[in-house]
Amino acid sequence: MTVNITINGQKIQAQPEQTILEAAREHGINIPTLCYHKDLSPTGNCRICMVDVKGARFLQAACATQVWEGMEIETHGEKSIVSRKMTLEMMLANHPVDCLTCEANGDCELQDLAYEYRVEVPEWGTKGTHYPVDSDPNPFIFVDFNKCILCRRCVQACAEIQVRDVWGVAQRGFDETIVAGADTTMLEARCESCGQCVAYCPTGALTSKISRGLGRAPQVTKVTTTCTYCGVGCQLDLNVKDGKVIGVTSNPDAPVNGMALCVKGRYGWDFIHHPDRLTKPLVRQYLLSDQPKPKGKLGEWVEVDWDTALDITARKLSHARDTFGPDSVGILTSAKCLNEENYLMNKFARQVVGTNNIDHCARL
Amino acid sequence: MTNKRIIHQPIQPEIQELAAEYGNDSESILSILTRLQELHGSLSPEIITDAARALSVPAHQAYGMATFYSMLFLEPRKQIVHVCDGPVCWTKNAAATHKAIEAIANDDWTVERASCLGLCDSAPAVLVNNEQAGPVLPEDAAKLLEGWRGTPNGYTTPRKGEVRAMMANAGKVDPKSIDSALEHGAYDGLKKALGMTPEAVVAVVDASGLQGRGGAGFPVGRKWKFVAQARNTPKYVICNADESEPLIFKDRVLIETNPHQILAGMAIAGYACGASEAFIYIRGEYAAQARLLEGAIEQAEEKGWLGDNIQGSGFSFHVHVHRGAGAYICGEETALIESLEGKRGEPRLRPPYPPTAGYRGLPTLVNNVESFAAAANIVRNGADWWRSLSDYETPGTKLYILLGPVENPGLFEAPFGLTLRQIIDEFGGGMLPGSEFRCALTGGAAGTIVDETLLDVPIDYASGSRYGISLGAGAFMVCDQTTSPVALLQVLLHFFAAESCGKCTPCRVGTWRSKEILTRMVNGQGQPGDVEELKALADHMQSASFCGLGQSAGVPMNSAIQHFAQAFEKAANG
Numbered sequence: 001m002t003v004n005i006t007i008n009g010q011k012i013q014a015q016p017e018q019t020i021l022e023a024a025r026e027h028g029i030n031i032p033t034l035c036y037h038k039d040l041s042p043t044g045n046c047r048i049c050m051v052d053v054k055g056a057r058f059l060q061a062a063c064a065t066q067v068w069e070g071m072e073i074e075t076h077g078e079k080s081i082v083s084r085k086m087t088l089e090m091m092l093a094n095h096p097v098d099c100l101t102c103e104a105n106g107d108c109e110l111q112d113l114a115y116e117y118r119v120e121v122p123e124w125g126t127k128g129t130h131y132p133v134d135s136d137p138n139p140f141i142f143v144d145f146n147k148c149i150l151c152r153r154c155v156q157a158c159a160e161i162q163v164r165d166v167w168g169v170a171q172r173g174f175d176e177t178i179v180a181g182a183d184t185t186m187l188e189a190r191c192e193s194c195g196q197c198v199a200y201c202p203t204g205a206l207t208s209k210i211s212r213g214l215g216r217a218p219q220v221t222k223v224t225t226t227c228t229y230c231g232v233g234c235q236l237d238l239n240v241k242d243g244k245v246i247g248v249t250s251n252p253d254a255p256v257n258g259m260a261l262c263v264k265g266r267y268g269w270d271f272i273h274h275p276d277r278l279t280k281p282l283v284r285q286y287l288l289s290d291q292p293k294p295k296g297k298l299g300e301w302v303e304v305d306w307d308t309a310l311d312i313t314a315r316k317l318s319h320a321r322d323t324f325g326p327d328s329v330g331i332l333t334s335a336k337c338l339n340e341e342n343y344l345m346n347k348f349a350r351q352v353v354g355t356n357n358i359d360h361c362a363r364l
Numbered sequence: 365m366t367n368k369r370i371i372h373q374p375i376q377p378e379i380q381e382l383a384a385e386y387g388n389d390s391e392s393i394l395s396i397l398t399r400l401q402e403l404h405g406s407l408s409p410e411i412i413t414d415a416a417r418a419l420s421v422p423a424h425q426a427y428g429m430a431t432f433y434s435m436l437f438l439e440p441r442k443q444i445v446h447v448c449d450g451p452v453c454w455t456k457n458a459a460a461t462h463k464a465i466e467a468i469a470n471d472d473w474t475v476e477r478a479s480c481l482g483l484c485d486s487a488p489a490v491l492v493n494n495e496q497a498g499p500v501l502p503e504d505a506a507k508l509l510e511g512w513r514g515t516p517n518g519y520t521t522p523r524k525g526e527v528r529a530m531m532a533n534a535g536k537v538d539p540k541s542i543d544s545a546l547e548h549g550a551y552d553g554l555k556k557a558l559g560m561t562p563e564a565v566v567a568v569v570d571a572s573g574l575q576g577r578g579g580a581g582f583p584v585g586r587k588w589k590f591v592a593q594a595r596n597t598p599k600y601v602i603c604n605a606d607e608s609e610p611l612i613f614k615d616r617v618l619i620e621t622n623p624h625q626i627l628a629g630m631a632i633a634g635y636a637c638g639a640s641e642a643f644i645y646i647r648g649e650y651a652a653q654a655r656l657l658e659g660a661i662e663q664a665e666e667k668g669w670l671g672d673n674i675q676g677s678g679f680s681f682h683v684h685v686h687r688g689a690g691a692y693i694c695g696e697e698t699a700l701i702e703s704l705e706g707k708r709g710e711p712r713l714r715p716p717y718p719p720t721a722g723y724r725g726l727p728t729l730v731n732n733v734e735s736f737a738a739a740a741n742i743v744r745n746g747a748d749w750w751r752s753l754s755d756y757e758t759p760g761t762k763l764y765i766l767l768g769p770v771e772n773p774g775l776f777e778a779p780f781g782l783t784l785r786q787i788i789d790e791f792g793g794g795m796l797p798g799s800e801f802r803c804a805l806t807g808g809a810a811g812t813i814v815d816e817t818l819l820d821v822p823i824d825y826a827s828g829s830r831y832g833i834s835l836g837a838g839a840f841m842v843c844d845q846t847t848s849p850v851a852l853l854q855v856l857l858h859f860f861a862a863e864s865c866g867k868c869t870p871c872r873v874g875t876w877r878s879k880e881i882l883t884r885m886v887n888g889q890g891q892p893g894d895v896e897e898l899k900a901l902a903d904h905m906q907s908a909s910f911c912g913l914g915q916s917a918g919v920p921m922n923s924a925i926q927h928f929a930q931a932f933e934k935a936a937n938g
């Protein structure tokens with residue numbers, strides 16, 4: 001069963017459970033949103049999506065109003081436009097205009113809407129800076145609630161996706177603010193630093209601390225790849241600038257994980273260009289010259305090719321097995337390997353070496 | 365850098381025990397926070413976090429509540445005086461009272477503002493550590509701190525022209541004695557209902573044409589039918605006694621004069637709708653009235669008029685009194701339900717409406733105190749009797765509140781369709797000598813500000829949208845030449861800004877911004893363009909706010925600017 005509705009004069013068949021917004025988006029009609037996100041349950045907080053429904057006394061929130069048979073909707077009538085402009089003005093009135101240095105510049109839903117609706121900060125924007133910048137010591141997440149529009153997407157992302165319930169809403173009315181726990185630090189409020197809240201924040205209120213100052217959305221190339229950390233295989237976007245990875249962002253189309261990532265996938269990318277990172281096999285000097293293991297200092301590391309390194313490994317493993325028996329060898333595999341690779345290591349341990357001493361780091 | 369510190373610290377035993385007393389029920393969080401505050405003088409993030417942990421709710425939820433409800437606080441206090449700054453107390457110069465108390469209070473005392481306390485007939489009103497007092501003039505400050513509380517009004521004798529139904533037994537019934545209430549037939553309606561089918565009870569209320577008295581006038585019978593027909597069980601009945609809108613105190617008077625009438629109405633509703641459990645959500649500032657209700661419930665249970673198997677009928681009905689903690693928005697029915705469930709009192713998305721999915725997601729009937737009081741009388745005396753009380757198209761009677769410089773302010777009961785002129789002259793005895801009618805705030809704070817052009821319009825639930833003079837919850841504040849409509853509006857916006865829950869942008873920022881402009885205007889610092897901006901703000905709040913609070917904040921704004929354009933222009937342009 002479908003429901004016949006009209007949006008901006010266009011006749012549309014919608015599903016009975018759909019909201020105005022869902023039906024409109026399905027047919028390529030744009031209605032702006034801020035507090036709404038398709039992954040989160042609708043709240044109707046921000047009031048940017050207000051549309052004119054024929055016969056209704058007031059404007060209706062498209063994100064939270066279900067369609068009904070015969071509904072006639074204007075998404076960009078004069079009343080809606082005036083209302084949206086005023087709502088945006090109200091948000092901007094409490095928002096420092098430092099897009100020049102803001103991390104979110106170019107990737108900010110508030111900025112985009114201000115641009116689209118030609119709204120400037122009103123002269124009466126008097127609230128000014130109200131909260132300390134960088135107010136939380138979390139090592140990965142930079143918090144600046146001066147830029148918060150109180151859409152509460154962070155609250156919902158943490159509660160509904162990460163199920164940690166770190167963020168909440170405190171105070172009321174104009175003094176309303178987002179807090180972690182009982183106004184503690186995020187970590188004290190059970191934060192796992194997964195960055196879901198950052199990914200869902202439409203403004204520059206929550207951003208990545210470790211990418212700060214390294215480059216902004218318009219300057220980076222996004223390279224979609226699979227996280228190397230574990231077998232879940234989350235997809236993510238490496239943000240690359242001048243040939244260097246400067247951050248990781250969620251890829252909304254990721255089939256396994258959607259917008260979600262864990263702290264390692266989202267913030268554990270500094271190894272990529274780290275000077276300590278091993279990029280070539282290294283062996284100790286004494287192993288190359290077939291000398292016995294020296295007492296005390298083990299000597300220098302020497303860069304070799306893979307064949308050399310693997311030959312030495314095979315030789316030492318065979319020696320250990322032949323001299324001390326197969327159970328003198330133990331094998332630990334990694335969650336960073338594919339299932340197939342882990343399977344092969346299992347075969348290798350049991351059939352080649354002949355031991356059951358095999359384990360996996362995911363158990364630790 | 366780890367969060368182990370918090371997780372591995374045991375919950376303070378005292379909090380653990382207190383939570384256990386409430387069955388570790390997360391819905392009891394407001395009561396537990398209130399108790400902890402009484403014990404410690406204030407709440408701290410540590411206490412709040414432990415309370416949350418003991419009830420297995422996120423710390424932010426408890427903290428969000430502690431900072432939401434105005435009667436909870438984080439700064440230590442010993443003794444508190446709350447001085448009302450609502451519109452009626454404002455006209456009675458409560459500011460002077462506030463200053464006088466501050467001047468003599470020593471360090472043990474904290475003196476603070478409060479939104480309307482529901483004691484408008486005792487203005488200037490105050491709460492001393494939750495004890496109601498008034499009228500408190502500046503010269504009464506010392507007495508007040510020593511225990512004097514003023515004299516409450518009784519409303520025991522009807523004034524000329526009154527038709528009393530819900531107030532019929534005021535002064536005759538001893539509110540503390542069920543025997544006295546029973547002598548006056550308090551539970552006769554319930555007895556009668558128990559001999560009928562639930563459908564027949566709904567039909568009587570429906571036939572009476574009773575409209576809800578919370579302000580919107582929704583037909584009560586129709587709402588009962590929705591709940592009765594809802595499929596999910598169990599169902600709940602909630603009596604809305606939040607009554608926090610400036611000017612309104614009728615529900616307090618109904619509780620004070622005849623609590624059993626309300627309980628009987630609730631039990632009848634429960635029987636008709638198929639509910640066995642009920643709550644009275646009463647504003648935290650009505651502590652004395654909450655105790656009165658608790659006493660009445662206890663006595664009614666003893667006499668078998670509430671509780672299990674009422675009078676052997678097989679019908680059981682349990683009523684719980686739930687105290688709010690200072691938040692006007694909790695009168696909005698979905699915010700009330702959130703609050704009852706142990707959360708911040710923020711309104712919910714609708715639909716679903718409470719009759720389908722309310723408290724705990726189950727069918728819930730929410731009616732105003734006066735609606736239940738009326739229903740008790742209607743079932744007892746019949747729909748025809750109710751209709752016979754008045755010739756006006758809206759059947760039955762209504763409680764009215766009249767305030768301001770009139771001879772005889774206060775509360776009275778009369779039919780619908782009165783004009784403002786009748787209210788002032790016939791029921792109020794006319795304006796005080798020397799006072800001339802300038803404007804009136806009708807309905808309540810969320811009502812209309814009108815001038816003399818609307819003095820002769822019959823007022824009912826439709827007159828607001830039809831003629832621009834609203835009935836709301838039935839309160840009328842008359843102002844004379846000494847009151848500027850601009851200043852009156854400023855006081856109202858001060859209230860809305862203080863009480864906006866903050867959920868949605870138009871109300872959160874709009875009430876604040878409107879108040880800012882009006883405050884400037886009142887202080888002689890108006891600017892050209894102020895009036896246009898106020899109008900735009902009013903329209904925006906009305907059309908785009910999430911709930912009735914923001915939507916109605918625009919009503920007094922638009923009506924005041926419409927009727928007093930000159931005064932506003934003058935204030936804007938200096």
Ligand SMILES: Cc1cc2nc3c(=O)[nH]c(=O)nc-3n(C[C@H](O)[C@H](O)[C@H](O)COP(=O)(O)O)c2cc1C
Nearest residue numbers: 576577578604606607695696697731732735912913
């Ligand atoms: C901001 C706001 C405050 C309200 N406060 C009250 C109140 O204090 N008491 C009340 O009965 N209804 C109040 N209402 C109306 C309730 O939402 C609800 O409509 C009413 O309790 C239903 O009862 P009735 O049908 O008997 O009128 C308020 C509504 C709004 C929007």
Ligand code: SF4
Nearest residue numbers: 158191192194195197
């Ligand atoms: S980083 Fe993750 S766990 Fe921490 S607050 Fe954000 S969403 Fe919640």
Ligand code: SF4
Nearest residue numbers: 148149151152154201
């Ligand atoms: S921090 Fe971001 S996501 Fe959270 S409420 Fe503010 S703007 Fe919205």
Ligand code: SF4
Nearest residue numbers: 865866868871911914
């Ligand atoms: S209109 Fe919005 S901010 Fe105001 S009380 Fe209702 S939900 Fe809260």
Ligand code: FES
Nearest residue numbers: 044046047049063
């Ligand atoms: S997107 Fe609809 S109210 Fe925010």
